[in-house]
Amino acid sequence: MAGGTSSAPPETSSGSPLGIVAGRGPIPLAVAEAAREEGRAVFIVGIPGETEKEIECFPHxxxxxxxxxxxxxxxxSAGCEELVMIGPLTRPELSSLKLDWGGVKFLSRFVKLMRQxxxxxxxxxxxxxxxxHGFRVIPAEQVLKGLAAPPGCWTVKRPDEQAERDIVRGRDLLNTIGRFDMGQGTVICRGIVLAIEGPEGTDAMLTRVAGLPPSLRAAEGSRAGVLVKLPKPDQDRRVDLPTIGVTTVENAARSGLAGIAVETSGALVxxxxxxxxxxxxxxxxxxxLEGGRHG
Known part of the structure:
Protein backbone atom coordinates (compact mmCIF):
# COMPACT_ATOMS: atom_id res chain seq x y z
CA MET A 1 0.00 0.00 0.00
CA ALA A 2 2.88 2.39 0.74
CA GLY A 3 4.69 4.20 -2.01
CA GLY A 4 1.81 4.67 -4.50
CA THR A 5 1.61 8.18 -5.90
CA SER A 6 -0.69 9.82 -8.41
CA SER A 7 -0.34 13.14 -10.15
CA ALA A 8 -1.28 16.31 -8.29
CA PRO A 9 -4.69 17.77 -9.10
CA PRO A 10 -5.05 21.00 -11.04
CA GLU A 11 -6.31 24.12 -9.33
CA THR A 12 -10.01 24.73 -9.84
CA SER A 13 -12.31 27.73 -9.84
CA SER A 14 -13.16 26.83 -6.23
CA GLY A 15 -9.61 27.80 -5.18
CA SER A 16 -6.58 25.73 -4.36
CA PRO A 17 -6.93 21.98 -3.94
CA LEU A 18 -7.94 20.81 -0.48
CA GLY A 19 -5.27 18.79 1.27
CA ILE A 20 -6.45 16.00 3.56
CA VAL A 21 -4.31 14.29 6.19
CA ALA A 22 -6.34 11.09 6.41
CA GLY A 23 -6.54 8.88 9.47
CA ARG A 24 -8.75 5.82 9.96
CA GLY A 25 -12.42 5.46 9.18
CA PRO A 26 -14.84 6.73 6.53
CA ILE A 27 -14.83 10.47 7.26
CA PRO A 28 -11.69 11.38 5.25
CA LEU A 29 -13.29 9.85 2.17
CA ALA A 30 -16.60 11.60 2.89
CA VAL A 31 -14.80 14.95 3.16
CA ALA A 32 -12.99 14.30 -0.12
CA GLU A 33 -16.27 13.41 -1.86
CA ALA A 34 -17.94 16.58 -0.52
CA ALA A 35 -15.11 18.76 -1.80
CA ARG A 36 -15.21 17.10 -5.21
CA GLU A 37 -18.98 17.57 -5.44
CA GLU A 38 -18.44 21.29 -4.89
CA GLY A 39 -15.98 21.33 -7.78
CA ARG A 40 -12.89 21.53 -5.63
CA ALA A 41 -9.83 19.41 -6.32
CA VAL A 42 -8.49 17.20 -3.53
CA PHE A 43 -5.12 15.75 -2.62
CA ILE A 44 -4.93 13.14 0.15
CA VAL A 45 -1.97 11.99 2.19
CA GLY A 46 -2.72 8.52 3.53
CA ILE A 47 -0.88 6.79 6.38
CA PRO A 48 0.04 3.16 5.55
CA GLY A 49 -1.69 0.76 7.91
CA GLU A 50 -4.18 3.41 9.05
CA THR A 51 -5.99 5.06 6.13
CA GLU A 52 -8.63 3.29 4.04
CA LYS A 53 -7.19 2.18 0.69
CA GLU A 54 -10.23 3.72 -1.06
CA ILE A 55 -8.41 7.07 -1.00
CA GLU A 56 -6.75 5.76 -4.16
CA CYS A 57 -9.90 6.93 -5.99
CA PHE A 58 -8.50 10.45 -5.46
CA PRO A 59 -5.14 12.05 -6.19
CA HIS A 60 -3.06 10.88 -3.25
CA SER A 77 3.51 20.20 -4.99
CA ALA A 78 -0.24 19.62 -5.23
CA GLY A 79 -0.85 23.35 -4.74
CA CYS A 80 -2.71 22.95 -1.44
CA GLU A 81 -3.15 25.93 0.84
CA GLU A 82 -5.85 24.55 3.16
CA LEU A 83 -5.64 21.25 5.03
CA VAL A 84 -8.14 19.08 6.86
CA MET A 85 -6.75 16.70 9.48
CA ILE A 86 -9.41 14.05 10.03
CA GLY A 87 -9.71 10.49 11.30
CA PRO A 88 -8.07 8.91 14.33
CA LEU A 89 -4.49 7.64 14.25
CA THR A 90 -2.79 5.12 16.47
CA ARG A 91 -0.51 6.98 18.88
CA PRO A 92 2.94 6.25 17.47
CA GLU A 93 5.85 4.65 19.28
CA LEU A 94 8.84 6.94 18.87
CA SER A 95 11.13 4.01 18.09
CA SER A 96 8.88 2.86 15.24
CA LEU A 97 8.76 6.18 13.38
CA LYS A 98 10.58 6.28 10.04
CA LEU A 99 11.75 9.89 10.16
CA ASP A 100 12.85 11.84 7.12
CA TRP A 101 14.84 15.07 7.47
CA GLY A 102 11.66 17.07 8.14
CA GLY A 103 10.71 14.59 10.85
CA VAL A 104 14.19 14.73 12.38
CA LYS A 105 13.98 18.53 12.64
CA PHE A 106 10.61 18.18 14.36
CA LEU A 107 11.82 15.41 16.68
CA SER A 108 12.71 17.48 19.76
CA ARG A 109 9.32 19.21 19.66
CA PHE A 110 7.61 15.88 19.09
CA VAL A 111 9.20 14.35 22.19
CA LYS A 112 8.00 17.28 24.31
CA LEU A 113 4.52 17.10 22.80
CA MET A 114 4.27 13.36 23.50
CA ARG A 115 4.48 14.24 27.21
CA GLN A 116 1.56 16.68 26.90
CA HIS A 133 4.83 25.87 6.60
CA GLY A 134 2.07 28.37 5.92
CA PHE A 135 -0.95 26.08 5.47
CA ARG A 136 -4.38 26.82 6.96
CA VAL A 137 -5.92 23.97 8.93
CA ILE A 138 -9.72 24.05 8.67
CA PRO A 139 -12.40 21.89 10.34
CA ALA A 140 -13.80 18.98 8.34
CA GLU A 141 -17.36 20.22 8.83
CA GLN A 142 -16.49 23.39 6.90
CA VAL A 143 -16.16 21.15 3.84
CA LEU A 144 -18.68 18.41 4.59
CA LYS A 145 -21.85 20.25 5.53
CA GLY A 146 -24.06 18.30 7.90
CA LEU A 147 -21.11 16.54 9.52
CA ALA A 148 -21.44 18.59 12.72
CA ALA A 149 -24.05 17.38 15.22
CA PRO A 150 -27.33 19.36 14.93
CA PRO A 151 -29.15 20.52 18.08
CA GLY A 152 -31.97 18.76 19.89
CA CYS A 153 -33.25 15.21 20.17
CA TRP A 154 -32.95 13.37 16.85
CA THR A 155 -34.98 10.29 17.66
CA VAL A 156 -38.52 9.19 18.49
CA LYS A 157 -37.44 8.13 21.95
CA ARG A 158 -36.46 10.94 24.30
CA PRO A 159 -34.45 10.80 27.54
CA ASP A 160 -36.50 10.27 30.69
CA GLU A 161 -35.75 11.95 34.04
CA GLN A 162 -33.12 9.37 35.04
CA ALA A 163 -31.40 9.65 31.68
CA GLU A 164 -31.42 13.45 32.02
CA ARG A 165 -29.65 13.12 35.37
CA ASP A 166 -27.14 10.68 33.89
CA ILE A 167 -26.42 13.10 31.04
CA VAL A 168 -25.72 15.94 33.48
CA ARG A 169 -23.45 13.71 35.55
CA GLY A 170 -21.58 12.55 32.44
CA ARG A 171 -21.19 16.12 31.19
CA ASP A 172 -19.83 17.31 34.52
CA LEU A 173 -17.42 14.37 34.72
CA LEU A 174 -16.05 14.89 31.20
CA ASN A 175 -15.65 18.63 31.73
CA THR A 176 -13.58 17.86 34.82
CA ILE A 177 -11.35 15.08 33.53
CA GLY A 178 -11.00 16.72 30.11
CA ARG A 179 -8.70 19.28 31.68
CA PHE A 180 -6.30 16.40 32.30
CA ASP A 181 -6.47 15.41 28.61
CA MET A 182 -8.44 12.25 29.37
CA GLY A 183 -11.08 10.62 27.17
CA GLN A 184 -14.01 12.25 25.42
CA GLY A 185 -16.57 9.64 26.45
CA THR A 186 -18.16 8.09 29.52
CA VAL A 187 -21.04 5.75 30.33
CA ILE A 188 -23.31 6.66 33.25
CA CYS A 189 -26.12 4.39 34.45
CA ARG A 190 -28.45 5.48 37.26
CA GLY A 191 -25.80 7.88 38.51
CA ILE A 192 -23.02 5.27 38.52
CA VAL A 193 -19.95 5.81 36.34
CA LEU A 194 -19.64 2.51 34.48
CA ALA A 195 -16.74 3.45 32.21
CA ILE A 196 -14.49 6.29 31.08
CA GLU A 197 -13.07 6.21 27.58
CA GLY A 198 -9.35 5.52 27.37
CA PRO A 199 -6.93 5.37 24.46
CA GLU A 200 -8.72 2.25 23.16
CA GLY A 201 -11.68 4.37 21.97
CA THR A 202 -15.46 4.39 22.31
CA ASP A 203 -16.26 1.03 20.77
CA ALA A 204 -13.85 -0.79 23.07
CA MET A 205 -15.27 1.09 26.06
CA LEU A 206 -18.80 -0.01 25.13
CA THR A 207 -17.58 -3.59 24.80
CA ARG A 208 -16.27 -3.35 28.36
CA VAL A 209 -19.66 -2.06 29.52
CA ALA A 210 -21.45 -4.93 27.76
CA GLY A 211 -19.35 -7.33 29.79
CA LEU A 212 -20.30 -5.86 33.17
CA PRO A 213 -22.71 -7.74 35.46
CA PRO A 214 -26.39 -7.12 34.58
CA SER A 215 -26.94 -5.71 38.08
CA LEU A 216 -24.83 -2.69 37.10
CA ARG A 217 -26.64 -2.12 33.83
CA ALA A 218 -30.24 -2.37 32.66
CA ALA A 219 -32.67 -5.00 33.87
CA GLU A 220 -33.40 -7.71 31.33
CA GLY A 221 -35.77 -6.44 28.66
CA SER A 222 -35.20 -2.77 29.48
CA ARG A 223 -32.59 -0.12 28.76
CA ALA A 224 -30.75 2.22 31.14
CA GLY A 225 -27.66 4.38 31.04
CA VAL A 226 -26.23 6.92 28.64
CA LEU A 227 -23.11 7.21 26.52
CA VAL A 228 -21.98 10.84 26.80
CA LYS A 229 -19.37 12.09 24.31
CA LEU A 230 -18.10 15.67 24.51
CA PRO A 231 -15.03 17.57 23.31
CA LYS A 232 -12.44 18.41 25.93
CA PRO A 233 -12.79 21.93 27.36
CA ASP A 234 -9.64 23.39 25.79
CA GLN A 235 -9.14 21.27 22.69
CA ASP A 236 -8.65 22.69 19.21
CA ARG A 237 -12.04 21.98 17.62
CA ARG A 238 -10.63 21.86 14.11
CA VAL A 239 -9.24 18.40 14.87
CA ASP A 240 -10.22 15.31 16.89
CA LEU A 241 -13.84 16.08 17.72
CA PRO A 242 -15.80 13.12 19.12
CA THR A 243 -17.35 11.04 16.34
CA ILE A 244 -20.44 8.83 16.33
CA GLY A 245 -22.01 6.66 13.67
CA VAL A 246 -24.27 3.67 13.19
CA THR A 247 -21.70 1.39 14.83
CA THR A 248 -21.75 3.58 17.94
CA VAL A 249 -25.53 3.21 18.16
CA GLU A 250 -25.35 -0.56 17.71
CA ASN A 251 -22.65 -0.95 20.36
CA ALA A 252 -24.59 1.26 22.78
CA ALA A 253 -27.65 -0.93 22.23
CA ARG A 254 -25.59 -4.09 22.75
CA SER A 255 -24.45 -2.62 26.08
CA GLY A 256 -28.07 -2.16 27.18
CA LEU A 257 -27.91 1.64 27.15
CA ALA A 258 -30.94 3.87 26.75
CA GLY A 259 -29.25 6.49 24.61
CA ILE A 260 -26.38 8.71 23.51
CA ALA A 261 -25.69 12.38 24.24
CA VAL A 262 -23.26 14.60 22.32
CA GLU A 263 -22.76 18.35 22.03
CA THR A 264 -24.28 20.47 19.28
CA SER A 265 -21.47 21.21 16.79
CA GLY A 266 -19.15 19.45 19.23
CA ALA A 267 -19.29 16.05 17.57
CA LEU A 268 -18.97 14.68 14.05
CA VAL A 269 -21.81 12.46 12.85
CA LEU A 289 -26.75 19.36 24.05
CA GLU A 290 -26.35 23.08 23.52
CA GLY A 291 -22.80 24.06 24.48
CA GLY A 292 -22.43 20.91 26.56
CA ARG A 293 -25.48 21.89 28.62
CA HIS A 294 -28.78 20.07 28.69
CA GLY A 295 -32.26 21.30 29.51
Whole structure:
Protein backbone atom coordinates (compact mmCIF):
# COMPACT_ATOMS: atom_id res chain seq x y z
CA MET A 1 0.00 0.00 0.00
CA ALA A 2 2.88 2.39 0.74
CA GLY A 3 4.69 4.20 -2.01
CA GLY A 4 1.81 4.67 -4.50
CA THR A 5 1.61 8.18 -5.90
CA SER A 6 -0.69 9.82 -8.41
CA SER A 7 -0.34 13.14 -10.15
CA ALA A 8 -1.28 16.31 -8.29
CA PRO A 9 -4.69 17.77 -9.10
CA PRO A 10 -5.05 21.00 -11.04
CA GLU A 11 -6.31 24.12 -9.33
CA THR A 12 -10.01 24.73 -9.84
CA SER A 13 -12.31 27.73 -9.84
CA SER A 14 -13.16 26.83 -6.23
CA GLY A 15 -9.61 27.80 -5.18
CA SER A 16 -6.58 25.73 -4.36
CA PRO A 17 -6.93 21.98 -3.94
CA LEU A 18 -7.94 20.81 -0.48
CA GLY A 19 -5.27 18.79 1.27
CA ILE A 20 -6.45 16.00 3.56
CA VAL A 21 -4.31 14.29 6.19
CA ALA A 22 -6.34 11.09 6.41
CA GLY A 23 -6.54 8.88 9.47
CA ARG A 24 -8.75 5.82 9.96
CA GLY A 25 -12.42 5.46 9.18
CA PRO A 26 -14.84 6.73 6.53
CA ILE A 27 -14.83 10.47 7.26
CA PRO A 28 -11.69 11.38 5.25
CA LEU A 29 -13.29 9.85 2.17
CA ALA A 30 -16.60 11.60 2.89
CA VAL A 31 -14.80 14.95 3.16
CA ALA A 32 -12.99 14.30 -0.12
CA GLU A 33 -16.27 13.41 -1.86
CA ALA A 34 -17.94 16.58 -0.52
CA ALA A 35 -15.11 18.76 -1.80
CA ARG A 36 -15.21 17.10 -5.21
CA GLU A 37 -18.98 17.57 -5.44
CA GLU A 38 -18.44 21.29 -4.89
CA GLY A 39 -15.98 21.33 -7.78
CA ARG A 40 -12.89 21.53 -5.63
CA ALA A 41 -9.83 19.41 -6.32
CA VAL A 42 -8.49 17.20 -3.53
CA PHE A 43 -5.12 15.75 -2.62
CA ILE A 44 -4.93 13.14 0.15
CA VAL A 45 -1.97 11.99 2.19
CA GLY A 46 -2.72 8.52 3.53
CA ILE A 47 -0.88 6.79 6.38
CA PRO A 48 0.04 3.16 5.55
CA GLY A 49 -1.69 0.76 7.91
CA GLU A 50 -4.18 3.41 9.05
CA THR A 51 -5.99 5.06 6.13
CA GLU A 52 -8.63 3.29 4.04
CA LYS A 53 -7.19 2.18 0.69
CA GLU A 54 -10.23 3.72 -1.06
CA ILE A 55 -8.41 7.07 -1.00
CA GLU A 56 -6.75 5.76 -4.16
CA CYS A 57 -9.90 6.93 -5.99
CA PHE A 58 -8.50 10.45 -5.46
CA PRO A 59 -5.14 12.05 -6.19
CA HIS A 60 -3.06 10.88 -3.25
CA UNK A 61 0.25 9.78 -1.83
CA UNK A 62 0.99 7.16 0.82
CA UNK A 63 3.45 8.59 3.34
CA UNK A 64 4.63 7.09 6.61
CA UNK A 65 3.77 9.04 9.73
CA UNK A 66 7.29 10.26 10.51
CA UNK A 67 8.01 11.57 7.01
CA UNK A 68 6.89 15.13 7.71
CA UNK A 69 9.16 16.74 5.16
CA UNK A 70 7.79 14.53 2.41
CA UNK A 71 4.24 15.28 3.57
CA UNK A 72 4.81 19.03 3.31
CA UNK A 73 6.42 18.67 -0.13
CA UNK A 74 3.50 16.56 -1.35
CA UNK A 75 0.91 19.15 -0.34
CA UNK A 76 3.00 22.03 -1.69
CA SER A 77 3.51 20.20 -4.99
CA ALA A 78 -0.24 19.62 -5.23
CA GLY A 79 -0.85 23.35 -4.74
CA CYS A 80 -2.71 22.95 -1.44
CA GLU A 81 -3.15 25.93 0.84
CA GLU A 82 -5.85 24.55 3.16
CA LEU A 83 -5.64 21.25 5.03
CA VAL A 84 -8.14 19.08 6.86
CA MET A 85 -6.75 16.70 9.48
CA ILE A 86 -9.41 14.05 10.03
CA GLY A 87 -9.71 10.49 11.30
CA PRO A 88 -8.07 8.91 14.33
CA LEU A 89 -4.49 7.64 14.25
CA THR A 90 -2.79 5.12 16.47
CA ARG A 91 -0.51 6.98 18.88
CA PRO A 92 2.94 6.25 17.47
CA GLU A 93 5.85 4.65 19.28
CA LEU A 94 8.84 6.94 18.87
CA SER A 95 11.13 4.01 18.09
CA SER A 96 8.88 2.86 15.24
CA LEU A 97 8.76 6.18 13.38
CA LYS A 98 10.58 6.28 10.04
CA LEU A 99 11.75 9.89 10.16
CA ASP A 100 12.85 11.84 7.12
CA TRP A 101 14.84 15.07 7.47
CA GLY A 102 11.66 17.07 8.14
CA GLY A 103 10.71 14.59 10.85
CA VAL A 104 14.19 14.73 12.38
CA LYS A 105 13.98 18.53 12.64
CA PHE A 106 10.61 18.18 14.36
CA LEU A 107 11.82 15.41 16.68
CA SER A 108 12.71 17.48 19.76
CA ARG A 109 9.32 19.21 19.66
CA PHE A 110 7.61 15.88 19.09
CA VAL A 111 9.20 14.35 22.19
CA LYS A 112 8.00 17.28 24.31
CA LEU A 113 4.52 17.10 22.80
CA MET A 114 4.27 13.36 23.50
CA ARG A 115 4.48 14.24 27.21
CA GLN A 116 1.56 16.68 26.90
CA UNK A 117 -1.08 14.15 25.91
CA UNK A 118 -3.19 13.90 22.77
CA UNK A 119 -4.36 17.53 22.79
CA UNK A 120 -0.81 18.86 23.00
CA UNK A 121 0.34 16.50 20.28
CA UNK A 122 -2.45 17.56 17.92
CA UNK A 123 -1.84 21.26 18.59
CA UNK A 124 1.82 20.66 17.79
CA UNK A 125 1.00 19.13 14.42
CA UNK A 126 -1.43 21.97 13.63
CA UNK A 127 1.31 24.49 14.47
CA UNK A 128 3.77 22.53 12.33
CA UNK A 129 1.56 22.86 9.26
CA UNK A 130 0.34 26.40 9.95
CA UNK A 131 3.18 28.31 11.60
CA UNK A 132 6.12 26.41 10.14
CA HIS A 133 4.83 25.87 6.60
CA GLY A 134 2.07 28.37 5.92
CA PHE A 135 -0.95 26.08 5.47
CA ARG A 136 -4.38 26.82 6.96
CA VAL A 137 -5.92 23.97 8.93
CA ILE A 138 -9.72 24.05 8.67
CA PRO A 139 -12.40 21.89 10.34
CA ALA A 140 -13.80 18.98 8.34
CA GLU A 141 -17.36 20.22 8.83
CA GLN A 142 -16.49 23.39 6.90
CA VAL A 143 -16.16 21.15 3.84
CA LEU A 144 -18.68 18.41 4.59
CA LYS A 145 -21.85 20.25 5.53
CA GLY A 146 -24.06 18.30 7.90
CA LEU A 147 -21.11 16.54 9.52
CA ALA A 148 -21.44 18.59 12.72
CA ALA A 149 -24.05 17.38 15.22
CA PRO A 150 -27.33 19.36 14.93
CA PRO A 151 -29.15 20.52 18.08
CA GLY A 152 -31.97 18.76 19.89
CA CYS A 153 -33.25 15.21 20.17
CA TRP A 154 -32.95 13.37 16.85
CA THR A 155 -34.98 10.29 17.66
CA VAL A 156 -38.52 9.19 18.49
CA LYS A 157 -37.44 8.13 21.95
CA ARG A 158 -36.46 10.94 24.30
CA PRO A 159 -34.45 10.80 27.54
CA ASP A 160 -36.50 10.27 30.69
CA GLU A 161 -35.75 11.95 34.04
CA GLN A 162 -33.12 9.37 35.04
CA ALA A 163 -31.40 9.65 31.68
CA GLU A 164 -31.42 13.45 32.02
CA ARG A 165 -29.65 13.12 35.37
CA ASP A 166 -27.14 10.68 33.89
CA ILE A 167 -26.42 13.10 31.04
CA VAL A 168 -25.72 15.94 33.48
CA ARG A 169 -23.45 13.71 35.55
CA GLY A 170 -21.58 12.55 32.44
CA ARG A 171 -21.19 16.12 31.19
CA ASP A 172 -19.83 17.31 34.52
CA LEU A 173 -17.42 14.37 34.72
CA LEU A 174 -16.05 14.89 31.20
CA ASN A 175 -15.65 18.63 31.73
CA THR A 176 -13.58 17.86 34.82
CA ILE A 177 -11.35 15.08 33.53
CA GLY A 178 -11.00 16.72 30.11
CA ARG A 179 -8.70 19.28 31.68
CA PHE A 180 -6.30 16.40 32.30
CA ASP A 181 -6.47 15.41 28.61
CA MET A 182 -8.44 12.25 29.37
CA GLY A 183 -11.08 10.62 27.17
CA GLN A 184 -14.01 12.25 25.42
CA GLY A 185 -16.57 9.64 26.45
CA THR A 186 -18.16 8.09 29.52
CA VAL A 187 -21.04 5.75 30.33
CA ILE A 188 -23.31 6.66 33.25
CA CYS A 189 -26.12 4.39 34.45
CA ARG A 190 -28.45 5.48 37.26
CA GLY A 191 -25.80 7.88 38.51
CA ILE A 192 -23.02 5.27 38.52
CA VAL A 193 -19.95 5.81 36.34
CA LEU A 194 -19.64 2.51 34.48
CA ALA A 195 -16.74 3.45 32.21
CA ILE A 196 -14.49 6.29 31.08
CA GLU A 197 -13.07 6.21 27.58
CA GLY A 198 -9.35 5.52 27.37
CA PRO A 199 -6.93 5.37 24.46
CA GLU A 200 -8.72 2.25 23.16
CA GLY A 201 -11.68 4.37 21.97
CA THR A 202 -15.46 4.39 22.31
CA ASP A 203 -16.26 1.03 20.77
CA ALA A 204 -13.85 -0.79 23.07
CA MET A 205 -15.27 1.09 26.06
CA LEU A 206 -18.80 -0.01 25.13
CA THR A 207 -17.58 -3.59 24.80
CA ARG A 208 -16.27 -3.35 28.36
CA VAL A 209 -19.66 -2.06 29.52
CA ALA A 210 -21.45 -4.93 27.76
CA GLY A 211 -19.35 -7.33 29.79
CA LEU A 212 -20.30 -5.86 33.17
CA PRO A 213 -22.71 -7.74 35.46
CA PRO A 214 -26.39 -7.12 34.58
CA SER A 215 -26.94 -5.71 38.08
CA LEU A 216 -24.83 -2.69 37.10
CA ARG A 217 -26.64 -2.12 33.83
CA ALA A 218 -30.24 -2.37 32.66
CA ALA A 219 -32.67 -5.00 33.87
CA GLU A 220 -33.40 -7.71 31.33
CA GLY A 221 -35.77 -6.44 28.66
CA SER A 222 -35.20 -2.77 29.48
CA ARG A 223 -32.59 -0.12 28.76
CA ALA A 224 -30.75 2.22 31.14
CA GLY A 225 -27.66 4.38 31.04
CA VAL A 226 -26.23 6.92 28.64
CA LEU A 227 -23.11 7.21 26.52
CA VAL A 228 -21.98 10.84 26.80
CA LYS A 229 -19.37 12.09 24.31
CA LEU A 230 -18.10 15.67 24.51
CA PRO A 231 -15.03 17.57 23.31
CA LYS A 232 -12.44 18.41 25.93
CA PRO A 233 -12.79 21.93 27.36
CA ASP A 234 -9.64 23.39 25.79
CA GLN A 235 -9.14 21.27 22.69
CA ASP A 236 -8.65 22.69 19.21
CA ARG A 237 -12.04 21.98 17.62
CA ARG A 238 -10.63 21.86 14.11
CA VAL A 239 -9.24 18.40 14.87
CA ASP A 240 -10.22 15.31 16.89
CA LEU A 241 -13.84 16.08 17.72
CA PRO A 242 -15.80 13.12 19.12
CA THR A 243 -17.35 11.04 16.34
CA ILE A 244 -20.44 8.83 16.33
CA GLY A 245 -22.01 6.66 13.67
CA VAL A 246 -24.27 3.67 13.19
CA THR A 247 -21.70 1.39 14.83
CA THR A 248 -21.75 3.58 17.94
CA VAL A 249 -25.53 3.21 18.16
CA GLU A 250 -25.35 -0.56 17.71
CA ASN A 251 -22.65 -0.95 20.36
CA ALA A 252 -24.59 1.26 22.78
CA ALA A 253 -27.65 -0.93 22.23
CA ARG A 254 -25.59 -4.09 22.75
CA SER A 255 -24.45 -2.62 26.08
CA GLY A 256 -28.07 -2.16 27.18
CA LEU A 257 -27.91 1.64 27.15
CA ALA A 258 -30.94 3.87 26.75
CA GLY A 259 -29.25 6.49 24.61
CA ILE A 260 -26.38 8.71 23.51
CA ALA A 261 -25.69 12.38 24.24
CA VAL A 262 -23.26 14.60 22.32
CA GLU A 263 -22.76 18.35 22.03
CA THR A 264 -24.28 20.47 19.28
CA SER A 265 -21.47 21.21 16.79
CA GLY A 266 -19.15 19.45 19.23
CA ALA A 267 -19.29 16.05 17.57
CA LEU A 268 -18.97 14.68 14.05
CA VAL A 269 -21.81 12.46 12.85
CA UNK A 270 -21.22 9.85 10.16
CA UNK A 271 -24.34 9.27 8.01
CA UNK A 272 -26.81 11.11 10.24
CA UNK A 273 -29.98 9.78 8.57
CA UNK A 274 -28.82 6.17 8.83
CA UNK A 275 -27.80 6.71 12.44
CA UNK A 276 -31.23 8.09 13.34
CA UNK A 277 -33.03 5.27 11.55
CA UNK A 278 -30.95 2.64 13.35
CA UNK A 279 -31.43 4.31 16.75
CA UNK A 280 -35.20 4.40 16.20
CA UNK A 281 -35.15 0.75 15.16
CA UNK A 282 -33.24 -0.24 18.31
CA UNK A 283 -35.23 2.04 20.62
CA UNK A 284 -32.43 4.38 21.69
CA UNK A 285 -32.48 8.15 21.98
CA UNK A 286 -29.76 10.37 20.56
CA UNK A 287 -29.63 13.96 21.74
CA UNK A 288 -27.29 16.92 21.19
CA LEU A 289 -26.75 19.36 24.05
CA GLU A 290 -26.35 23.08 23.52
CA GLY A 291 -22.80 24.06 24.48
CA GLY A 292 -22.43 20.91 26.56
CA ARG A 293 -25.48 21.89 28.62
CA HIS A 294 -28.78 20.07 28.69
CA GLY A 295 -32.26 21.30 29.51
Missing amino acids: EWIKLGALGRTVRAFK GDDGLLRGFVDFFEKD VELEKLIARANELGLFVVA
